[in-house]
Amino acid sequence: MFAALPSCRSRLVLCWLATLGLALLHGEPLLAKATGKVFVSNEKSSTLTILDQAGKVLQSIDTCARPRGMTFNPDRTAIYVGCGDDNTIALYDIATLRLLRRYRNIAAPETFDLHPDGRHLYISNEDDAEISVLDVEAGEIVARFPTGPEPEGVLISKDGRLAFVASEAANLVHVIDVQQQKPIKDIPVGSRPRRFALTPDNKELWVSVELSGQVEIIDVEKLQAKGKIEFQLRAIRRELFTPVDVIISSDGARAYVALGRANHVAVINVKSREVLDYIVVGKRAWGLRLNADETRLWVANGLSDDVSIIDTRSNKVLLSVPVGQVPYGILIDDR
Amino acid sequence: MIDSRGRATTLVSWVLTLLAPLTLARAEQPPVRELAIAFLERSGDAQYQTAAGYAGLYRPEHFSPFPAAELAIKDGAASARARGLKLLLLRKSLTAEEDAAAALRLLAQSNAVLAAIIDLPPADMVQLAKTLAGDAVVLFNARHRDDDLRLQTCRTRLLHTLPSWSMLHDALAQRLLELDWRRIFLLRGPLAEDRALAASFLASAKKFGLRIVEVRDFVAGNDPRKRDQINIKLLTGGIDYDALFVADALGDFARTVPFNTAKPRPVVGSAGLEPSPWHPYWERHGAPQLNRRFFRLVGRRMSDEDWATWVAVRATLDAAVAHAELSGKALLEALLDPELKVELYKGAPGSFRRWSHQLRQPILLGTHDAVVGLAPVEGALHQKNNLDTLGVDEPEFRCGG
Numbered sequence: 001m002f003a004a005l006p007s008c009r010s011r012l013v014l015c016w017l018a019t020l021g022l023a024l025l026h027g028e029p030l031l032a033k034a035t036g037k038v039f040v041s042n043e044k045s046s047t048l049t050i051l052d053q054a055g056k057v058l059q060s061i062d063t064c065a066r067p068r069g070m071t072f073n074p075d076r077t078a079i080y081v082g083c084g085d086d087n088t089i090a091l092y093d094i095a096t097l098r099l100l101r102r103y104r105n106i107a108a109p110e111t112f113d114l115h116p117d118g119r120h121l122y123i124s125n126e127d128d129a130e131i132s133v134l135d136v137e138a139g140e141i142v143a144r145f146p147t148g149p150e151p152e153g154v155l156i157s158k159d160g161r162l163a164f165v166a167s168e169a170a171n172l173v174h175v176i177d178v179q180q181q182k183p184i185k186d187i188p189v190g191s192r193p194r195r196f197a198l199t200p201d202n203k204e205l206w207v208s209v210e211l212s213g214q215v216e217i218i219d220v221e222k223l224q225a226k227g228k229i230e231f232q233l234r235a236i237r238r239e240l241f242t243p244v245d246v247i248i249s250s251d252g253a254r255a256y257v258a259l260g261r262a263n264h265v266a267v268i269n270v271k272s273r274e275v276l277d278y279i280v281v282g283k284r285a286w287g288l289r290l291n292a293d294e295t296r297l298w299v300a301n302g303l304s305d306d307v308s309i310i311d312t313r314s315n316k317v318l319l320s321v322p323v324g325q326v327p328y329g330i331l332i333d334d335r
Numbered sequence: 336m337i338d339s340r341g342r343a344t345t346l347v348s349w350v351l352t353l354l355a356p357l358t359l360a361r362a363e364q365p366p367v368r369e370l371a372i373a374f375l376e377r378s379g380d381a382q383y384q385t386a387a388g389y390a391g392l393y394r395p396e397h398f399s400p401f402p403a404a405e406l407a408i409k410d411g412a413a414s415a416r417a418r419g420l421k422l423l424l425l426r427k428s429l430t431a432e433e434d435a436a437a438a439l440r441l442l443a444q445s446n447a448v449l450a451a452i453i454d455l456p457p458a459d460m461v462q463l464a465k466t467l468a469g470d471a472v473v474l475f476n477a478r479h480r481d482d483d484l485r486l487q488t489c490r491t492r493l494l495h496t497l498p499s500w501s502m503l504h505d506a507l508a509q510r511l512l513e514l515d516w517r518r519i520f521l522l523r524g525p526l527a528e529d530r531a532l533a534a535s536f537l538a539s540a541k542k543f544g545l546r547i548v549e550v551r552d553f554v555a556g557n558d559p560r561k562r563d564q565i566n567i568k569l570l571t572g573g574i575d576y577d578a579l580f581v582a583d584a585l586g587d588f589a590r591t592v593p594f595n596t597a598k599p600r601p602v603v604g605s606a607g608l609e610p611s612p613w614h615p616y617w618e619r620h621g622a623p624q625l626n627r628r629f630f631r632l633v634g635r636r637m638s639d640e641d642w643a644t645w646v647a648v649r650a651t652l653d654a655a656v657a658h659a660e661l662s663g664k665a666l667l668e669a670l671l672d673p674e675l676k677v678e679l680y681k682g683a684p685g686s687f688r689r690w691s692h693q694l695r696q697p698i699l700l701g702t703h704d705a706v707v708g709l710a711p712v713e714g715a716l717h718q719k720n721n722l723d724t725l726g727v728d729e730p731e732f733r734c735g736g
Binding site for chain 1: 411414416417418621624628631676677678682684721
C-alpha cells in the first residue's frame with residue numbers, strides 16, 4: 001500500500017515522511033527509518049554487497065554459504081537471508097549489518113516469503129521437494145508441505161490467504177490455503193516455473209516459466225492458467241528467452257521480466273499484455289527490484305557479476321555496478 | 336531366473352517397481368490414467384560384469400542405470416499426478432536365451448507399457464527396434480553412442496537420449512576452434528572401436544576447419560620391439576601441433592598420455608578434455624540439484640548413461656501430458672514434436688530430431704573435475720536450431736545406412 005503513494009517521486013525523506021503519515025492514519029505499525037541501502041546477495045562468493053541508491057558500493061560482508069533469497073522483517077529493521085549450502089536462514093540487522101539470529105537445520109533454503117502476520121516464513125527447500133514454514137519468533141518449523149521436485153519461487157497473497165509455490169522440475173504451481181494449512185491445488189504450467197508476481201488487485205498471478213520462455217498468467221479466483229506472454233527480439237534465439245524474476249508496479253500498470261540468457265529485461269503493459277520494450281542489461285539477468293518511487297529498476301545479472309540500474313522513465317540503463325560472484329537477489333531499504 | 340516351467344516362472348520373475356507417490360493431500364484430483372514404462376535388460380550383461388583384477392588395476396566401471404529411471408519416476412510423480420497420470424516402472428531382466436521382442440510385447444499387452452528403456456548390446460537393440468517397428472511401444476537408447484545405430488534404426492520407434500559420437504566430436508571440434516587450437520595431432524589405437532572414434536573425430540575436424548597435422552598409431556603393451564608405438568614420448572616426438580586427440584575406446588592407454596608428451600600440449604578425446612552429455616561437477620541450470628538427488632538416492636555419481644535414462648523417462652512424461660490421448664502412437668508423435676521442451680539441466684530445452692530420432696542437447700566439455708565449456712559454443716549458428724550444429728544434420732543424414 002505504501003508504494004501506491006503518488007507523491008513518492010520526490011526526495012526520499014519526504015517520501016518516507018509521507019509514508020509514515022499514511023501509516024499512522026491507517027494504524028499501521030511504525031516502520032524503522034529507511035536507510036536507503038540496497039542489498040545484493042551473491043550466491044557464489046557468499047557475500048552481501050551493500051550499495052547506496054546511486055549505485056555506489058558501500059560495503060561487502062561475508063555471509064553464511066550460498067546466500068540467495070532475502071526478505072525484510074515486518075518492521076524493516078532486519079533482513080532474512082537464506083543460505084542454501086549451510087541449511088541456514090540468517091537474520092541481519094540493517095543498520096549495523098550484525099548477525100542477529102541464525103535459524104539452523106533448514107534444508108537448502110532457496111527463496112521464501114513472509115506471511116503478512118509477520119511471523120511465518122514460507123521457505124522452499126529445493127533438495128527436499130518441500131515447503132517448510134518457520135515460526136520466526138519461536139525459531140521452529142511449524143509446518144511442512146510436500147511439493148514437486150525443486151521448489152523455487154514462493155509468494156503469499158497480500159491478504160495472507162494463499163501461498164503459491166513453483167516446482168521447477170514438476171512444472172507445477174502449488175497453491176496452499178494458509179488458513180486451512182492445506183494444499184488445495186496443483187496448477188500445471190510450462191517447463192520450469194520460477195517466480196511470481198501478483199497484480200495489485202490480487203486477480204492475476206504472473207508466473208515466469210523459464211524453459212518455455214514465457215510468462216503464464218493464472219486466474220487467482222479460478223486457480224487456472226488463463227494466458228501467456230511470449231518474447232521476441234530480432235537477433236535473439238527463442239531458446240535464449242529464459243525468464244526468471246517478474247515484478248509488477250504498484251499501480252498495476254507495468255510488469256518487468258528478467259529474461260535470463262537473453263540478457264534483457266522486458267517491460268510489459270499489464271492490461272494489454274503487450275511487451276512495450278526490451279532493455280539490454282548484463283549476462284543472465286534474474287533478480288529484479290523496484291525502488292520505492294519506482295523510478296529505478298535494479299537488475300541482478302547472474303553471469304556477469306554485476307547489477308544494472310535502469311531509469312524506468314526512459315527504460316535505459318543508467319549504470320552497471322560490479323558486485324560479488326553470481327548476484328542473485330536484491331532488496332532496497334527505502335520505504 | 337528361468338527353469339523348466341518356462342514362461343510362467345518368467346512372469347513371476349518380473350520385478351514390478353512401483354514407487355509410492357508422495358503423500359500429498361489434494362483437494363481436486365483429475366481421473367487417473369496409468370503410464371507404464373519398462374526397463375529392459377539382460378541378466379549377465381557383460382557391460383556390468385566386474386572384471387577380475389588385482390588392487391590398483393585400472394578398469395572402467397559401469398553400473399546399470401536402472402536407479403536413474405527410478406529417480407525420474409520419483410521426480411515426475413507430482414507432475415504426473417497433477418495431470419491425471421500415474422507413473423509405473425517395470426523392470427524386466429531377460430534371461431540369456433530369452434527373446435526381447437516377445438517379452439516386451441507381452442509387457443505391452445499385460446501391463447499397457449507404452450515406452451521402454453532398452454539396456455541391451457547394440458546388435459540386440461537394432462534387432463529389437465526392427466522387430467517392433469510396427470508395434471505401439473516407444474523404445475529408448477540411453478546406452479550407445481554409435482552413429483551407425485542411428486542410421487540403422489531411423490525408421491523404427493527407437494529414440495536416442497545419449498548423444499551420438501558425431502555430436503560429441505562436433506562439440507569438441509567447436510571447442511578447439513573456439514580456443515583457436517586448430518592444429519591437431521591424432522593418436523589412435525588398434526581396435527576397431529579406436530579406429531571408429533578416430534574416423535568420427537576426423538569428420539568433425541573437417542566440418543569445423545581444424546587441421547590434422549599427423550595421425551599415428553599406438554599399441555598397448557610392453558614389447559620393446561614396438562617401443563616407438565608404446566612409448567608416449569617417442570610417439571609424440573618430432574612434430575608440432577596445438578592439441579593431441581587420443582582415440583582409445585578402452586581408455587587405459589589414453590589416461591597415461593597427459594603429462595607424458597614430448598611437447599607440453601593439451602590432450603583431448605579419450606583423456607584430458609572430454610565431451611560428454613553429463614558431468615558430476617556441472618554447476619549451472621539446476622544441474623547440482625539433479626546430481627545431488629541422484630547421489631542421495633543411489634550413493635554414486637550420476638553417469639552419462641544414468642542421465643540419458645533419467646531424460647528418457649522425463650521426456651516420456653512430458654510427451655504424455657502434451658497429448659490428451661494416451662497411446663503409443665500419440666506418444667511417439669508428441670516425442671517427435673519439435674515444440675517438445677524437455678528439461679535437460681543444460682539450459683536449452685530438449686527435443687528429438689525427426690530424421691534420426693536423436694535427442695537435441697548441449698554437450699559439456701569437461702576434465703575429470705570441472706566443466707570448462709559448453710557446446711554449441713558462442714558463434715556456432717544454425718539456420719533453425721543452434722543445437723543442430725552438433726551431429727548429423729537433416730540434409731546429410733542417410734537413413735538406412
